[in-house]
Amino acid sequence: MVSLRAAALRAARGDGGGAVRLPPIELARLAGGGDREAFEELVRGYQRRVYGFAYQYVRDAGEAQDVTQEIFVHLYRNLRRYDAARPFEPWFWRLATNVCLNYVRRRVPEPRELPDSGDAGGDPADLPGESALARALGELDRAYRLPLILHYHLDMSLQQVAQTMGLSVAAVKSRMHRGRAVLRRTLSEEAG
Amino acid sequence: MTQLTCGQARPLLEPYVDGSLDGETAAAVRSHLAGCADCRNQHLEAVSIPARLRALTAPEPPSDLLPSVMAAVARVRRPRFAWGPLILEIGLCALIAWYLSGLAGLSALFSYTSGELSDVVGWGLGTTQLPAAPSLDLLLVLACLALVTVTGYHLALIIGATSEPSGRRAGQG
Ligand SMILES: [Zn+2]
Numbered sequence: 334m335v336s337l338r339a340a341a342l343r344a345a346r347g348d349g350g351g352a353v354r355l356p357p358i359e360l361a362r363l364a365g366g367g368d369r370e371a372f373e374e375l376v377r378g379y380q381r382r383v384y385g386f387a388y389q390y391v392r393d394a395g396e397a398q399d400v401t402q403e404i405f406v407h408l409y410r411n412l413r414r415y416d417a418a419r420p421f422e423p424w425f426w427r428l429a430t431n432v433c434l435n436y437v438r439r440r441v442p443e444p445r446e447l448p449d450s451g452d453a454g455g456d457p458a459d460l461p462g463e464s465a466l467a468r469a470l471g472e473l474d475r476a477y478r479l480p481l482i483l484h485y486h487l488d489m490s491l492q493q494v495a496q497t498m499g500l501s502v503a504a505v506k507s508r509m510h511r512g513r514a515v516l517r518r519t520l521s522e523e524a525g
Numbered sequence: 526m527t528q529l530t531c532g533q534a535r536p537l538l539e540p541y542v543d544g545s546l547d548g549e550t551a552a553a554v555r556s557h558l559a560g561c562a563d564c565r566n567q568h569l570e571a572v573s574i575p576a577r578l579r580a581l582t583a584p585e586p587p588s589d590l591l592p593s594v595m596a597a598v599a600r601v602r603r604p605r606f607a608w609g610p611l612i613l614e615i616g617l618c619a620l621i622a623w624y625l626s627g628l629a630g631l632s633a634l635f636s637y638t639s640g641e642l643s644d645v646v647g648w649g650l651g652t653t654q655l656p657a658a659p660s661l662d663l664l665l666v667l668a669c670l671a672l673v674t675v676t677g678y679h680l681a682l683i684i685g686a687t688s689e690p691s692g693r694r695a696g697q698g
Contacts, residue, residue, distance in 0.1 A: 369598075372598065376591055376594050376595070377591060380590055380591060380594075381586055384583065384585075385583035388584065389581065389583060394584055398587055401586065401594075402594050402597055405597075405598070406594070406597050406598060406601060409601055464581070466577050467581055470578070470581070485578035488579075506540075506543075510536075510540050511536075513539045513571065513574050513575070514536060514538065514539050514571075516578075517538070517567060520570060520574075521567060
């Protein structure tokens with residue numbers, strides 16, 4: 334049993350046959366039982382998406398790393414409470430979302446101008462090379478920003494977004510429509 | 526068919542793009558777009574946004590992310606690291622049980638206890654001196670105290686490790 338698991342872990346890392354890969358739910362179950370190797374595999378599998386999610390949310394590479402680390406530490410602490418009979422992804426992203434929201438709530442707000450002057454290109458918070466859309470997304474109310482990031486950036490289904498946010502699918506759709514409408518207005522104002 | 530104003534048509538553009546309007550409303554939006562260049566531009570923008578959101582890129586995670594996560598996790602205390610106190614508890618229980626075990630031990634304990642109780646009563650009445658505590662009983666008392674202390678520490682560890690504040694629901698507000 335243990336050797337099978339070890340073989341699967343080696344294979345998942347690519348130094349074995351490469352055919353066996355433990356699904357996240359199984360890794361989560363093992364990691365919840367204290368298997369550090371399984372936890373490391375879980376982090377390896379999710380780090381890119383978690384970092385991307387954190388980056389879209391906080392729009393700062395250093396802060397995204399802090400948030401990502403916090404999310405995984407939180408995951409480690411809470412894995413024992415994960416019920417492996419339920420799907421892992423919504424549970425995990427719900428946890429990740431909570432950590433991200435709490436992080437943003439805690440941090441000291443940077444002094445920055447609201448882009449009401451119409452000269453958004455001169456906003457001191459602009460990151461070099463950042464697209465107008467990324468900037469507009471970063472300024473969007475988080476009630477709208479979150480479902481857009483979850484659905485479009487993380488490629489979650491509407492059902493998964495709804496489970497993650499504890500909302501109905503209809504409510505998620507409505508938030509996404511409103512969020513996209515705000516983005517559309519912001520972008521067309523900047524263009525025009 | 527109802528004629529829509531620009532103000533009525535604009536908030537319908539996103540559901541229109543997604544095809545989630547009923548037939549009649551969708552037809553009203555279509556007819557408004559046919560006659561309004563401004564809203565047609567907004568519609569083009571609305572059509573492009575989902576694909577552009579999908580195409581948003583994030584930088585690669587830094588290469589030290591995994592090691593730093595694992596280092597942070599190694600500092601996290603979880604109850605599975607609380608085996609030390611459990612071993613101490615078992616050892617102390619064994620010591621106490623060994624001390625109290627057997628008829629000789631129990632009867633000795635009983636005679637000690639009753640003898641000491643009568644001594645204490647006699648001391649209270651002023652008829653006897655307060656007896657010195659025998660060393661073996663002191664050992665028992667110390668072992669019991671140690672057991673209580675270790676158990677308390679152990680419980681604090683377990684409570685501390687399991688009472689993480691669970692985050693608020695995402696997306697509220
Ligand atoms: Zn119009």
